[in-house]
Amino acid sequence: MRVQFRVKRFNPEHDKQPYWGEYEVEVESTDRVLDGLHSIKWYIDDTLALRCSCAHGICGSDAMLINGRNRLACKVLIKDLKAPIVVESMRGFRVLKDLVVDMEPFFAKYRAVKPYLVNDEPPPLTERLQTPEDRARYDDTTKCILCGACTTSCPSYWANSEYIGPAAIVAAHRFLFDSRDRGAKERLQVLNERSGVWRCRTIFNCTDACPRGISVTKAIAQLKKALLFQTL
Amino acid sequence: MMYHRHDAIIVGAGGAGLRAALEASATAEVAVLSKLYPTRSHTGAAQGGIGAALGNMEEDRWEWHMFDTVKGSDYLADQDTVEILCREAIEAVYELEHMGLPFDRTPDGRLAQRRFGGHTRNFGEGPVQRSCYAADRTGHMILQTLYQQCIKNGVRFFDEFHVLDLLIEDGGCRGVVALELATGDLHIFHAKAVLLATGGFGRLFKITSNAHALTGDCVAIAFRRGVPLEDMEFYQFHPTGIYKMGILISEAARGEGGILRNRDGERFMQRYAPTLLDLAPRDMVSRAIHAEIREGRGIGGKDYVHLDLTHLGRDVVEKKLPEISDFIRTYLGIDPVKELVPVQPTAHYAMGGIPTDVDGRVIIDEQNTPLPGLYAAGECACVSVHGANRLGTNSLVDILVFGRRAGRHIWRFVREADLLPLPFEPEAPIRSEVSRILEGTGRESVADLRRMMQQEMMDKTSVFREKAGLQEVLDHLEELRERSRKIRVQDKGHSFNTALLEALELGYLLDLAEVTVASALARTESRGAHYREDYPKRDDVNWLKHTLAYRTPNGIEFRYKPVVITRFHPEERKY
Ligand SMILES: Cc1cc2nc3c(=O)[nH]c(=O)nc-3n(C[C@H](O)[C@H](O)[C@H](O)COP(=O)(O)OP(=O)(O)OC[C@H]3O[C@@H](n4cnc5c(N)ncnc54)[C@H](O)[C@@H]3O)c2cc1C
Numbered sequence: 038m039r040v041q042f043r044v045k046r047f048n049p050e051h052d053k054q055p056y057w058g059e060y061e062v063e064v065e066s067t068d069r070v071l072d073g074l075h076s077i078k079w080y081i082d083d084t085l086a087l088r089c090s091c092a093h094g095i096c097g098s099d100a101m102l103i104n105g106r107n108r109l110a111c112k113v114l115i116k117d118l119k120a121p122i123v124v125e126s127m128r129g130f131r132v133l134k135d136l137v138v139d140m141e142p143f144f145a146k147y148r149a150v151k152p153y154l155v156n157d158e159p160p161p162l163t164e165r166l167q168t169p170e171d172r173a174r175y176d177d178t179t180k181c182i183l184c185g186a187c188t189t190s191c192p193s194y195w196a197n198s199e200y201i202g203p204a205a206i207v208a209a210h211r212f213l214f215d216s217r218d219r220g221a222k223e224r225l226q227v228l229n230e231r232s233g234v235w236r237c238r239t240i241f242n243c244t245d246a247c248p249r250g251i252s253v254t255k256a257i258a259q260l261k262k263a264l265l266f267q268t269l
Numbered sequence: 270m271m272y273h274r275h276d277a278i279i280v281g282a283g284g285a286g287l288r289a290a291l292e293a294s295a296t297a298e299v300a301v302l303s304k305l306y307p308t309r310s311h312t313g314a315a316q317g318g319i320g321a322a323l324g325n326m327e328e329d330r331w332e333w334h335m336f337d338t339v340k341g342s343d344y345l346a347d348q349d350t351v352e353i354l355c356r357e358a359i360e361a362v363y364e365l366e367h368m369g370l371p372f373d374r375t376p377d378g379r380l381a382q383r384r385f386g387g388h389t390r391n392f393g394e395g396p397v398q399r400s401c402y403a404a405d406r407t408g409h410m411i412l413q414t415l416y417q418q419c420i421k422n423g424v425r426f427f428d429e430f431h432v433l434d435l436l437i438e439d440g441g442c443r444g445v446v447a448l449e450l451a452t453g454d455l456h457i458f459h460a461k462a463v464l465l466a467t468g469g470f471g472r473l474f475k476i477t478s479n480a481h482a483l484t485g486d487c488v489a490i491a492f493r494r495g496v497p498l499e500d501m502e503f504y505q506f507h508p509t510g511i512y513k514m515g516i517l518i519s520e521a522a523r524g525e526g527g528i529l530r531n532r533d534g535e536r537f538m539q540r541y542a543p544t545l546l547d548l549a550p551r552d553m554v555s556r557a558i559h560a561e562i563r564e565g566r567g568i569g570g571k572d573y574v575h576l577d578l579t580h581l582g583r584d585v586v587e588k589k590l591p592e593i594s595d596f597i598r599t600y601l602g603i604d605p606v607k608e609l610v611p612v613q614p615t616a617h618y619a620m621g622g623i624p625t626d627v628d629g630r631v632i633i634d635e636q637n638t639p640l641p642g643l644y645a646a647g648e649c650a651c652v653s654v655h656g657a658n659r660l661g662t663n664s665l666v667d668i669l670v671f672g673r674r675a676g677r678h679i680w681r682f683v684r685e686a687d688l689l690p691l692p693f694e695p696e697a698p699i700r701s702e703v704s705r706i707l708e709g710t711g712r713e714s715v716a717d718l719r720r721m722m723q724q725e726m727m728d729k730t731s732v733f734r735e736k737a738g739l740q741e742v743l744d745h746l747e748e749l750r751e752r753s754r755k756i757r758v759q760d761k762g763h764s765f766n767t768a769l770l771e772a773l774e775l776g777y778l779l780d781l782a783e784v785t786v787a788s789a790l791a792r793t794e795s796r797g798a799h800y801r802e803d804y805p806k807r808d809d810v811n812w813l814k815h816t817l818a819y820r821t822p823n824g825i826e827f828r829y830k831p832v833v834i835t836r837f838h839p840e841e842r843k844y
């Protein structure tokens with residue numbers, strides 16, 4: 038079948054303004070939006086820039102705005118969308134070229150929450166023990182692939198890009214609820230700052246946007262609670 | 270032109286590169302270059318697990334793991350290296366746990382383990398639970414955990430830097446040339462040591478489980494710079510890729526009890542591997558699937574079979590295999606708890622690659638002579654622990670064990686080695702190649718040439734091979750290479766010119782396709798993943814040896830290297 042795409046194009050090297058590129062490509066019923074974009078790039082206009090790698094929703098390269106929602110282009114089938122398929126870069130990040138945005142500020146926020154296990158006690162010769170119940174407490178937030186879909190769907194983040202954003206909070210949650218971690222104090226401090234969790238207005242956009250099905254808003258709420266009642 | 274100087278450069282930020290970086294950066298000043306953001310690396314796609322004889326569920330020993338690996342390799346793996354792999358696997362897994370990796374647990378809080386293809390107890394008696402896992406997202410957790418540790422340890426990263434050349438002069442490696450994606454600038458990284466950890470090259474084939482980025486860049490670059498490539502004829506096809514898409518359904522699905530069925534609903538593996546059945550090694554299962562298809566027992570007579578998970582129940586499918594279920598629902602629109610999943614073999618893993626010793630040092634001949642300053646680890650390397658066929662869960666072990674060993678050797682090496690001067694105008698060859706592509710006025714398209722190569726490799730160089738077909742591919746590749754000199758890219762810009770990079774990647778793939786096919790043509794026997802219909806038997810008298818392929822002005826030349834055999838003498842492989 039043939040399908041129409043409208044893709045927001047912008048190359049700061051020579052464009053003053055973004056513009057819409059209109060394309061029509063031949064696709065199969067099993068094709069993903071990523072395949073459609075590749076058809077454009079490979080057979081119509083190779084200047085189209087996008088990131089991708091795994092093509093099955095696990096590497097987090099290709100989050101973008103598809104028909105008004107943040108999705109991974111490799112995880113949406115064309116046949117499930119209304120045409121024309123409208124594709125733009127994620128909102129709130131600087132556009133480097135077409136669908137490629139500057140992720141560095143996003144990763145800087147991730148790094149700020151100390152996204153690693155903090156525990157200086159000498160480990161045993163074999164594994165540390167952890168019950169399946171303790172393991173389950175942070176399971177949901179281990180799934181994050183750092184695609185940025187949550188943070189760039191968040192109105193609080195659009196309003197103020199100082200906000201640390203849902204993705205970094207998810208990373209903090211993953212460690213704060215891990216029974217092996219000892220870094221709660223430092224991490225909670227970051228989350229308690231003005232740019233921290235309190236900017237979240239519980240709008241749920243992040244949860245809707247997450248391609249991994251993480252209950253992001255719930256994780257944020259758990260951290261707010263932990264801060265208020267010092268329950269960690 | 271930007272100039273950087275470091276003790277060591279690590280190319281690639283997958284499991285192998287990151288593990289090496291953690292080790293080397295403890296004392297050396299290291300920079301990691303990666304064409305993808307580190308967390309986008311394909312290690313993150315690994316699903317099923319990492320094998321180590323912890324014995325948490327039942328008795329297990331590293332010697333059994335070693336036996337399985339050697340037998341699985343069809344006796345082509347070097348047994349001294351396999352011994353290291355299986356012994357150090359245990360420590361490697363505990364180390365990951367100590368770094369915070371969220372493994373699944375047993376009720377008493379220890380690391381849970383499950384079955385995987387080809388892994389047995391007591392030298393082949395029956396399946397054993399050896400694979401440690403985090404649901405079916407083990408690779409994701411490994412990649413995240415290692416990257417997090419790198420952040421903790423302040424490892425220096427150059428993200429979205431695409432390495433395009435290796436600086437080798439007078440038999441020593443002195444650095445790399447890389448293109449910065451954001452600006453299009455060329456950078457020279459001058460270093461005492463370089464580690465290549467650029468992963469696999471499944472994009473040689475039409476149907477693959479591998480990411481778009483897996484184009485074998487540095488394997489091809491090393492080859493062009495005179496390094497031989499080992500055992501390139503051995504490329505693994507995983508039995509269960511989603512039909513037409515190639516997306517992997519991990520062996521864990523069969524480890525949890527999944528069954529392969531043909532059009533008659535028959536569990537056909539009973540006829541091919543009566544003991545291990547659906548959990549026989551991958552080469553055998555892939556061949557069995559192809560055989561069923563050829564004999565008309567594919568589903569509806571087509572080129573796929575069914576993977577049956579329906580008897581496992583919702584709980585097992587959703588809890589143990591959540592990612593896979595999600596793929597099946599997303600891409601096929603079916604519920605694996607209720608419906609059968611259409612699968613076909615998918616190009617998955619390169620057993621061959623850049624030859625190294627057990628410390629990751631790249632070696633350049635059958636005497637194991639190292640090339641000073643150059644290292645390789647992970648899927649791009651060939652140690653060789655996988656021989657002619659890799660067992661599931663052993664690649665994640667490989668990247669950790671040999672990533673760490675390479676990192677360790679690097680810091681010892683850079684402590685003593687001098688920084689050697691750079692060659693004259695080190696970036697000149699790449700600069701001219703880039704200009705040639707950007708200024709090209711031909712009519713050929715990169716995408717067309719790549720598609721033709723992938724189709725040809727899939728049709729004639731995959732699970733079954735024979736002389737005439739391989740020869741045809743070689744001729745066709747020659748033609749494609751000729752045509753690739755006349756490609757044209759529209760994008761002449763600097764920033765994120767991925768059209769340019771795809772053109773360069775096509776060049777790497779064509780080189781690797783040629784070595785793969787030539788090596789396959791030369792090996793007139795069948796062993797592991799390399800199955801020649803015209804030579805269906807393994808031939809230990811003539812072929813119990815590793816291939817080393819060299820690029821010479823007269824085309825590819827071969828030398829051969831004996832296999833190291835310490836404990837297990839080659840036997841017929843029955844499961
Ligand atoms: C779907 C899937 C499932 C798997 N499941 C399992 C499993 O359950 N158990 C198991 O043991 N194995 C599994 N494997 C195999 C295993 O995951 C891989 O072999 C292994 O992760 C490879 O790791 P690596 O570090 O060598 O390479 P990768 O993780 O692929 O990393 C390659 C790195 O090199 C970089 N790079 C490449 N080219 C360049 C360049 N030119 N310049 C700069 N950087 C470059 C990339 O950016 C990337 O960072 C699976 C593989 C796949 C595809």
Ligand code: FES
Nearest residue numbers: 090092096097111
């Ligand atoms: S390409 Fe990896 S998530 Fe889409």
